[in-house]
Amino acid sequence: MGLREVKRERTRRLIADKAFELFCDHGFGRTTVEQIAAAAEVGPSTLYRYFPTKETLVLEFVDDCLADAVSWFRDQPTVEPRDGLRTVIERVLEQLESNPDRVRAVFDLAERNGSVSAHLNELIWRFRNDLAAALVRRLPGDPLHAEFVAALSAGITMNVIENVVRVWVDTPHAVNAQSLAHQAMTLLETGALPLPAAQHGSGISDNSRHDS
Amino acid sequence: MGLREVKRERTRRLIADKAFELFCDHGFGRTTVEQIAAAAEVGPSTLYRYFPTKETLVLEFVDDCLADAVSWFRDQPTVEPRDGLRTVIERVLEQLESNPDRVRAVFDLAERNGSVSAHLNELIWRFRNDLAAALVRRLPGDPLHAEFVAALSAGITMNVIENVVRVWVDTPHAVNAQSLAHQAMTLLETGALPLPAAQHGSGISDNSRHDS
DNA sequence: CTTAAGTTTGGTAGTGACTACCATATGGCG
DNA sequence: CGCCATATGGTAGTCACTACCAAACTTAAG
Numbered sequence: 001m002g003l004r005e006v007k008r009e010r011t012r013r014l015i016a017d018k019a020f021e022l023f024c025d026h027g028f029g030r031t032t033v034e035q036i037a038a039a040a041e042v043g044p045s046t047l048y049r050y051f052p053t054k055e056t057l058v059l060e061f062v063d064d065c066l067a068d069a070v071s072w073f074r075d076q077p078t079v080e081p082r083d084g085l086r087t088v089i090e091r092v093l094e095q096l097e098s099n100p101d102r103v104r105a106v107f108d109l110a111e112r113n114g115s116v117s118a119h120l121n122e123l124i125w126r127f128r129n130d131l132a133a134a135l136v137r138r139l140p141g142d143p144l145h146a147e148f149v150a151a152l153s154a155g156i157t158m159n160v161i162e163n164v165v166r167v168w169v170d171t172p173h174a175v176n177a178q179s180l181a182h183q184a185m186t187l188l189e190t191g192a193l194p195l196p197a198a199q200h201g202s203g204i205s206d207n208s209r210h211d212s
Numbered sequence: 213m214g215l216r217e218v219k220r221e222r223t224r225r226l227i228a229d230k231a232f233e234l235f236c237d238h239g240f241g242r243t244t245v246e247q248i249a250a251a252a253e254v255g256p257s258t259l260y261r262y263f264p265t266k267e268t269l270v271l272e273f274v275d276d277c278l279a280d281a282v283s284w285f286r287d288q289p290t291v292e293p294r295d296g297l298r299t300v301i302e303r304v305l306e307q308l309e310s311n312p313d314r315v316r317a318v319f320d321l322a323e324r325n326g327s328v329s330a331h332l333n334e335l336i337w338r339f340r341n342d343l344a345a346a347l348v349r350r351l352p353g354d355p356l357h358a359e360f361v362a363a364l365s366a367g368i369t370m371n372v373i374e375n376v377v378r379v380w381v382d383t384p385h386a387v388n389a390q391s392l393a394h395q396a397m398t399l400l401e402t403g404a405l406p407l408p409a410a411q412h413g414s415g416i417s418d419n420s421r422h423d424s
Numbered sequence: 425c426t427t428a429a430g431t432t433t434g435g436t437a438g439t440g441a442c443t444a445c446c447a448t449a450t451g452g453c454g
Numbered sequence: 455c456g457c458c459a460t461a462t463g464g465t466a467g468t469c470a471c472t473a474c475c476a477a478a479c480t481t482a483a484g
Contacts, residue, residue: 008461033441034440042463044463045443048443085406085407085408086409088408118331122333125329125333147379148396151375156367156408157408159368167359167360183360184364185408187361188364194293194294194347194361195369195397196300197295215480216481220432245470255434256470
């Protein structure tokens with residue numbers, strides 16, 4: 001029962017790799033799915049069975065990296081949220097760093113093409129949701145409030161990842177992503193970031209109660 | 213020199229309104245641009261001169277709200293970053309609250325359609341960049357570091373807006389967005405959010421162990 | 425008023441992503 | 455070898471979007 005799945009995975013990889021190659025050579029907009037299918041020696045129908053849209057051909061790698069880290073977090077219900085979120089960041093960056101050229105190419109393609117950029121942003125948003133859903137389960141107190149807190153925390157976490165990666169891909173080879181992430185987390189911890197400040201004395205009561 | 217621009221703005225509004233109406237009635241995917249053009253009594257070519265893609269028909273209102281707030285921030289170089297970012301949040305929410313049905317419909321359409329969701333996320337990302345670019349100018353020190361800090365701050369700010377709005381649109385009428393935003397900012401200020409924590413003693417900075 | 429220049433408009437033809445569908449081929453198993 | 459499930463390739467069609475052109479309209483000048 002394994003030969004079929006092996007073959008499936010093989011053709012899947014083949015299509016994705018050929019597509020990526022063509023995108024890098026001629027650009028995303030100037031490459032048609034017919035050309036990709038021809039390069040992978042499959043029919044266009046087959047291609048669409050593996051990848052629902054042209055954009056997923058570009059984003060598969062990033063998608064996998066994020067999926068891996070978030071599913072890890074989901075399977076670790078005992079770890080402290082702060083440590084878990086840090087590890088999520090580290091795991092994502094570690095995997096991305098294992099294939100710098102690919103990551104750079106992805107962000108390059110996203111920068112030049114609005115649709116790719118849009119789908120990349122939506123991908124990040126989806127994992128922010130997944131991360132929030134996994135996080136909310138280990139937050140005590142009012143579920144509605146916990147959901148809000150989890151969404152904010154997950155958003156900030158993904159925000160760190162995103163900005164670290166963007167700086168990392170724009171820098172030739174000088175910095176490593178992990179230390180950038182460490183720097184970002186330190187900025188968060190020490191309050192060195194100019195965050196939007198709540199205006200005290202505005203008459204709005206603070207009904208957020210958190211037990212320590 | 214004014215009659216032309218008046219007419220332009222009129223037809224622009226007409227197209228956008230008719231489109232939105234059709235989207236709400238029959239869904240985004242089930243509405244063709246030809247139908248929209250026919251409803252607005254213009255040719256398809258004319259429609260495309262005003263709106264580059266179908267998605268922009270949906271997102272115009274949100275785009276305007278964000279553009280207004282960010283351009284306000286850009287034109288206030290003297291205000292403190294913390295206060296400025298808070299005001300950005302307040303201004304965006306204020307404008308969105310002025311048209312709750314429209315906002316609710318936009319997020320509803322985004323939830324049901326991947327492409328709309330993707331373009332919404334990209335729109336938010338673009339304004340996060342704009343906000344960061346406006347913010348970096350008033351941050352002292354190393355420009356590279358300031359850029360990083362600004363990107364993180366802008367990201368967190370947009371993150372607050374996004375999550376507040378998502379909670380707000382999902383809640384019938386009980387909460388108001390401003391107090392939710394206030395709550396979020398208080399959470400940020402008091403450190404009540406479980407943020408990813410930099411691991412001390414990992415060899416990057418120092419060796420002091422930090423338990424729990 | 426009239427003419428000229430610039431702008432807005434509608435229409436046509438085409439490209440290409442994506443879908444629905446069907447006939448065929450291929451692998452897994454008795 | 456036959457039986458079933460799945461994988462594949464091809465066809466026809468829809469629809470977003472583009473490039474282009476000719477007609478209508480707006481504005482300004484003679």
